[in-house]
Amino acid sequence: MKQGLITVFEVVLIAAVVCCNCWLIQTPLIDGWSMSLLDKYCQTISDIAFLDRYIKLHPTDWRAYRARAQAYWVDSYWDRVVADSTQALELKKDDVVSRRLRAYSYYQLDKDDASLSDYNILINSGRGEAQDYAYRSLVNSQTKRFESAASDAAIAVKKDSLCAPAYYARGLSEFHGGSDKDALNDAKLACQLDYELPMPYVLMAMIFNKKQKFDRAILMCEAGLQYDPTNGAAHWQIAAAQVNLKDYDKAIDSCTVALSLADHRAEKSGALSTRALAQFHRSRNEEAIADATKALIFDPECLLAYEVRAMSHDRLNHTNEAAQDREAAKRIKERMTSFQNKTSKSDQNNGTAVITKEQREHNKIHESTNTLRPAPSIKDQRSHRK
Amino acid sequence: MTNRILPEQDQSALVVEAGDDWKYPLQLLVVPAIIIIGHLAYMSLSSLVVNYDCAYYLLCAKMLLQGKQPLIDFVDLLPPIIFYLSVPPVWLSQAFQVPIATVWTMTVLGAVLLSFLLSLLVLRSTKETSHQDWLAIGPLMSGFLLFNLILGFHFGQREHIFVLMFFPIFLMRWLRWTHPIGLTINNFFAIFCGSACAIAIFVKPQFLILPLLLELYFSQLPRHQKRWQVLKTPECFSLVITLLLCLVASSFIPNIQIYYSRWVPFVSLGYGAFFAPDPLFMLFFAAPDGEILGSTFLALMVCIAAYFFSQRSVLLGALFVWTIAGLLIYLLQGRGWSYQSIPAVCGYFLLCNVMIVQIAQFLISRIVQLRSGLSRFNPPLWSSDPRQESKRSQIATLVFLTYAVLLLPISTLLVSDSTATATTIQILDDMIASRTKARDTVVVLHTLIPNAHQAQLRLDRQPGCRYIWCFPLRMTEYLKKSNTTKERALREEPRIVSEIIQDIQKSKPELIAIEAFSHDGSDWTLYKSLQQNGILKGSLRDYEPVGGCNKFAIWKRQASKRSSSFGIQQLNKSDPRTIKP
Known part of the structure; x- marks a missing residue:
């Protein structure tokens, strides 16, 4: 009896200890530590793995969701950043970092309204930083609220004179306003402050394309591609240069590559309308119309698409369609000109860039290839893993 | 004692x-x-969780069960014995629908x-x-x-x-x-x-x-x-x-001589690429x-x-x-x-x-x-x-x-x-799932994204290219850097690309995803390399670009080409003379 009792007791004891062993051997070491240590763990996939486990054990810890969102952000998994930062915001509504992460990810995911809403909440709460203004400016540029974009960019630069995206945003708004010289300066500054940002290179390429310095434009795009080979906008600007250099076949290829990499509507509409132009020059009018029509699906106010489609319809004697497209192009141009006039007036007041009417006429065709905004994706901010 | x-x-x-x-x-x-x-x-x-390597073996074992041949229909730097050893679980899965x-x-x-x-x-x-x-x-x-x-x-x-x-x-x-x-x-x-x-x-x-x-x-x-x-x-x-x-x-x-004559010397030279x-x-x-x-x-x-x-x-x-x-x-x-x-x-x-x-x-x-x-x-x-x-x-x-x-x-x-300390992030799964259906052929050309194998295995998609992972092109790039191996690399590269083009033309995959980013910060990417070797005109003619997805370039087979190729196949079956070369 006594022997049996001891055996049962031993069995229970062994079972309990082995159960604890099973549980403990699978427990990450950091689990008993402070969550503040998580910050250093937010750089790699292994941290995501750890945070997966951590969140299973602590499903109401908003810091864990935020930390995982940051880890996903490093590797540019935007949809997952949105999911985790939303979760974090549900648990802690006023968390600035989560809001910023979500706003930026929405912007990367081409969800302008959602991004703008988050940036507005962030900035209206009085806790907005220079980068928040800069990205809100970029979202505004994308949604063609050029005046808001310009003012946000100006605030961003004022708030932090070392913020590269702020200079890029200001450069982009200056480019839309026609102040190419200032835009070029700001793009250069953005590159100097953070040489791994690809989009300032693309902005410079746009300016060089406009100034008919096509070789330099291509060089700039290649520099940008060195830091982010997946940048569709850079390929599109290479195509724009190639169209102007009358290398239409290469331009078509570059546009196709841009389309295969593009993850923003602006990039897609830009690449499609440029390809439409190249097709038009190759006398492939149906293809040009098809591309321009697709471009207008992505951006209903794409000037170049209307212009190319109008020219292609002309060639095919589709008089009514050509007239409609020309009318639409005229409306967009007027809107652009009114904004550029406003900007150039303020520039003249400031004594900065002055663009003559002759120059504008001269650059007309090149300008028309560049009136689209580049996809303002500040990609590839990923740091190298350990 | x-x-x-x-x-x-x-x-x-x-x-x-x-x-x-x-x-x-x-x-x-x-x-x-x-x-x-x-x-x-x-x-x-x-x-x-099926580990990425195991997913790869099982994917190849699945191809073996479909009657495909190692080193011709699928190529790896490993000896093919592991794929044969992985056949029983795949067979059990298919036999019992598990x-x-x-x-x-x-x-x-x-x-x-x-x-x-x-x-x-x-x-x-x-x-x-x-x-x-x-x-x-x-x-x-x-x-x-x-x-x-x-x-x-x-x-x-x-x-x-x-x-x-x-x-x-x-x-x-x-x-x-x-x-x-x-x-x-x-x-x-x-x-x-x-x-x-x-x-x-x-x-x-x-x-x-x-x-x-x-x-x-x-x-x-x-x-x-x-x-x-x-x-x-x-x-x-x-x-x-x-x-x-x-x-x-x-x-x-089958074809083991190809492994010893072509891949063993090549891989032994180029393995340092990884x-x-x-x-x-x-x-x-x-x-x-x-x-x-x-x-x-x-x-x-x-x-x-x-x-x-x-x-x-x-x-x-x-x-x-x-x-x-x-x-x-x-x-x-x-x-x-x-x-x-x-x-x-x-x-x-x-x-x-x-x-x-x-x-x-x-x-x-x-x-x-x-x-x-x-x-x-x-x-x-x-x-x-x-x-x-x-x-x-x-x-x-x-x-x-x-x-x-x-x-x-x-x-x-x-x-x-x-x-x-390790996890799998599904980088292409949603894209593949939304744009293709079960048993469709897809091609994921990558040099080191093992998650792609897991996606193909989990979603039951057929690999449409012999290079289920495109290790040789990264190796040729590595071999080009040395004068002693440059010649071999320059000889192999067009051959590998032409094999990829052939495979795509033959298998007509519904979706092609090509790795477009650099693993090591250099300016070499698989997508760039394939472009330089003429893949755009070679095998992507019948495809339209979809856009970027987690740094992959995505191409989808054109709807018109899908129907026309089907039509041509039907015509070919009925009367080979109706289609002129």
């Missing part, structure tokens, strides 16, 4: 000769085994169970062993099962399977060398264990280092006068014969795909301690040699992937378990000594007198419990659960 290697004066007291003592580990291990294996089954079947992840997990769980049961059967032969080693059997087996719990992310890797197949052989060889000649181990078990271990070794011949070094270590023990007779055992014969049979069988693999850290970095075990070793410093300390205490227990010495051999296997591969360290970490973890047993024994002996008020350490509890058998069983249980309690606070320092 054990006595010669034991330092204690009263050696007879430390030798176990009781005929029924093998029952001890069996009785003691019933509860731990049920708990650990149950926990392992719950963990693995609830997550159903998801492949479930079948695969159950297969590996079956291997764990089989290894454990074989080990127990081997341990039945324990007749005469040192007291320390005898007490260590329970913790050793328990530690072996516990080790499987941390392999979640690498569950079923070749290294894991090797460890499972090697463990019974290890115990068998330990018993053979530490027992008198004539130790009775069932010949069938011995042959089975030898063959299973040989197959695991044949998949990765580096594993042979481990049994060879162990044999060398055991042969140095002052055991038998006719020590070479220990080599004339069924498991040794079956291991050698199976290895030879595998070698002969591999020569019958993450090749220096050995010092590798010794930190900070692998890019997760870590399974806990504290490197602690591991070093344990190994040093084991070396000095190896005279105390044969198991300590043997496991120390296992760890060193595992380390050699890990370093020899020169990549530092964490799964490659599985044999080393397993050896080390088992070594730690035996070390803890030594500490547990020491503590218990001290407690007994204090309680009995004896000045000299030789309590009756430790006697080998058969009349004291029940007491010895009690002490064994006590040692096991003390070991298990001591392991609790330090287990996370010894090893790390791989699922807490």
